[in-house]
Amino acid sequence: MTVSQEQPPDHAPSTTATYVYGVVRSGSIASVSTDGVSGTPVAILDGDGVAALVSDLPTAELRVRRNDLRRHLDVIEEAFRATTILPCRFGTLLDSRDSVRENLLAASRDQLLTGLTQLDGRVQLNVKATYDQELLLRGIVAESPEIAQLREATRTLGDAAYAEQLRLGELVAAAVAEQRDDDAARILDGLSHQADDVAIEEPSPEAALKASFLVARTRLEAFDKALEDSASAEQPKLRFDVIGPLPPTAFASAVVEA
Amino acid sequence: MAVATRGTSSNYLQRAPSPSGLADVLDVILDKGLVIDAYVRVSVIGIEVLTIDARIVIASVDTYLRFAEAVNRLDLAASQPAGIDELRGGSSKREETRGAIEGAKEKLTPGRSSTKEGSRSS
Numbered sequence: 001m002t003v004s005q006e007q008p009p010d011h012a013p014s015t016t017a018t019y020v021y022g023v024v025r026s027g028s029i030a031s032v033s034t035d036g037v038s039g040t041p042v043a044i045l046d047g048d049g050v051a052a053l054v055s056d057l058p059t060a061e062l063r064v065r066r067n068d069l070r071r072h073l074d075v076i077e078e079a080f081r082a083t084t085i086l087p088c089r090f091g092t093l094l095d096s097r098d099s100v101r102e103n104l105l106a107a108s109r110d111q112l113l114t115g116l117t118q119l120d121g122r123v124q125l126n127v128k129a130t131y132d133q134e135l136l137l138r139g140i141v142a143e144s145p146e147i148a149q150l151r152e153a154t155r156t157l158g159d160a161a162y163a164e165q166l167r168l169g170e171l172v173a174a175a176v177a178e179q180r181d182d183d184a185a186r187i188l189d190g191l192s193h194q195a196d197d198v199a200i201e202e203p204s205p206e207a208a209l210k211a212s213f214l215v216a217r218t219r220l221e222a223f224d225k226a227l228e229d230s231a232s233a234e235q236p237k238l239r240f241d242v243i244g245p246l247p248p249t250a251f252a253s254a255v256v257e258a
Numbered sequence: 259m260a261v262a263t264r265g266t267s268s269n270y271l272q273r274a275p276s277p278s279g280l281a282d283v284l285d286v287i288l289d290k291g292l293v294i295d296a297y298v299r300v301s302v303i304g305i306e307v308l309t310i311d312a313r314i315v316i317a318s319v320d321t322y323l324r325f326a327e328a329v330n331r332l333d334l335a336a337s338q339p340a341g342i343d344e345l346r347g348g349s350s351k352r353e354e355t356r357g358a359i360e361g362a363k364e365k366l367t368p369g370r371s372s373t374k375e376g377s378r379s380s
Binding site (some may be wrong): 005015022023045066069070072076087088090092094103126138141151153168172180198201228231236238239240243245246249252253256 | 289
């Protein structure tokens with residue numbers, strides 16, 4: 001877009017929908033400079049005590065691109081650096097700015113304020129512990145005579161050993177699952193006491209644990225120390241990846257009945 | 259704590275302030291955050307394409323066979339890495355996100371959650 005335009009009026013025409021990024025307290029942030037979804041400017045809609053970060057989306061071009069995922073997060077991250085934000089789920093659209101004011105900010109004011117209070121002074125850290133797959137599988141073969149034996153048999157017989165292949169894979173999968181459960185429990189045990197909340201996700205096959213931790217800023221250092229200890233103890237079989245401090249998206253999952 | 263000589267901190271613990279890859283961005287924003295459940299809600303943008311291959315359930319014959327193959331390839335004497343990519347099999351990352359927002363005024367449909375389950379084989 002090359003021509004600068006005035007902000008659309010609050011009574012936006014029906015060809016525009018309102019994209020919502022999240023909710024903050026009124027007056028906690030003056031403006032957001034990051035471009036929003038589809039490259040549109042982000043506005044702050046003020047209500048009574050709570051405010052919404054929004055941008056207008058022409059309904060004629062409601063198509064998400066990969067960039068928009070990043071923009072959604074960029075807007076939330078910018079606000080998060082300045083204040084407490086209750087992030088909305090990606091793709092949250094209401095039909096107008098008025099609707100955001102009436103049906104979200106006014107109708108759910110108390111619930112939103114409660115949600116903000118719960119997230120005050122807290123950040124999210126996403127932790128993933130990924131296996132060195134070769135070390136993992138070697139360990140499993142070494143620990144199970146049955147797997148080792150089947151492995152030899154299937155290597156010799158090749159494609160002729162379909163049933164054995166299947167059995168071998170089944171045993172390995174079960175051994176991997178068991179190992180993951182053990183490892184995940186041990187890692188969680190080491191980290192949870194430094195966090196206020198944990199949201200665990202189903203990890204991909206190569207990972208032992210994938211979880212988001214809600215951590216008070218005042219305990220960030222202690223959490224990082226626990227991470228360092230855990231990662232150090234689990235290496236070289238596992239590698240830890242930590243992303244954050246992030247806005248607490250995984251802990252803002254309430255449903256607001258507007 | 260004694261750390262192996264090759265084990266510098268960056269080897270086993272990687273820190274990043276913000277997600278860089280698409281998969282990590284999705285981890286932060288997909289199905290996370292406040293849900294506004296209002297009749298005025300227009301729609302959730304179609305995100306079925308974005309479910310990627312993050313959650314593969316180890317439950318199918320196909321997966322068993324891939325495990326068997328990966329283990330068979332392990333050269334227990336030498337070190338020839340068996341790539342995790344083989345375990346993931348046919349899953350592919352979609353570079354382009356192309357979900358479209360359904361028509362205005364449409365209420366949120368359950369399709370959003372069904373796409374997640376769709377990635378699990380039964």
